[in-house]
Amino acid sequence: MLSLITDEIRAWIGRSSDPVAFEVSRRDIVKYSLATQQRNEKYLRGDEAPPMFLFAADRPLQAIADLRPDGIWHDPLVPELPLKRVMAGGIKHRYFRAIVPGDMLSIQRSIVGIYEKQGSSGPLIFIEYNIDVTTEAGEPVMQETQVRINR
């Protein structure tokens, strides 16, 4: 079977985004905690961020006019792929310390893998990212591996 992943696409493995600075606010923690129906008071007060709080925090806040027709942001760290529909794939996290209001974090993504599989309704392309979250001083806060699926 002919692979959907060309040499040009494969060449994206190893590319990284510029680090994104992220300031953690109590209000953002509370918003996230209410939206995810947390029950732990420390999250609802915004004293500490829930473990999944940083999901998508590396995304720049793009203008509505700059979004794709499907509503997804234009990600500069995605090669042009023959499959356009996007699904979440999964995440692995390692936690080094709690995230609290006032933290100034640095978030950087790298592509560590691009591969394809046959799904029940057709081919799927997986892009695997490593996401390193540190303090401004370089102290590790969290490491994430995130999988994005195109179908």
Place this chain on the structure above:
Amino acid sequence: MATHAANSSIGDALPERIHCPTNVSLFLYNAAVWNAHRIHYDERYTIDVERHPAVVIDGPLQGDWLTQVVDEWLGDAGRMVEFEYSNRLAAMLDETLTAGGKVVSIEGDSVVLELFVRNEVGKVITPGRAVVALD
């Protein structure tokens, strides 16, 4: 916070929680993570263009539910050091989903948990795993 973790044994079930997402809860979640993907709120687009049967419940939201299973079981008895999940099957608005898990190994202060989100027919759609370090 009450904790179940301090006296845990292999095979212990973690307290389960039932989730019934609504248009409102999905809207608030996607606003909080700044995600405008239309499959999470635009039913006509979701069905006609992306060919899902209904508005799609976010995979990362299900991942969050798994962390809450761990958090509510663990209480103040320790901290989660590793966590992972995989979205294997999409879930749609109006589905009732259950998040839970069980203790699968205990070595000293390190406890490994197997986690799941299952749908109404009992199929695990989002399996997960966590490692917690007890104090």
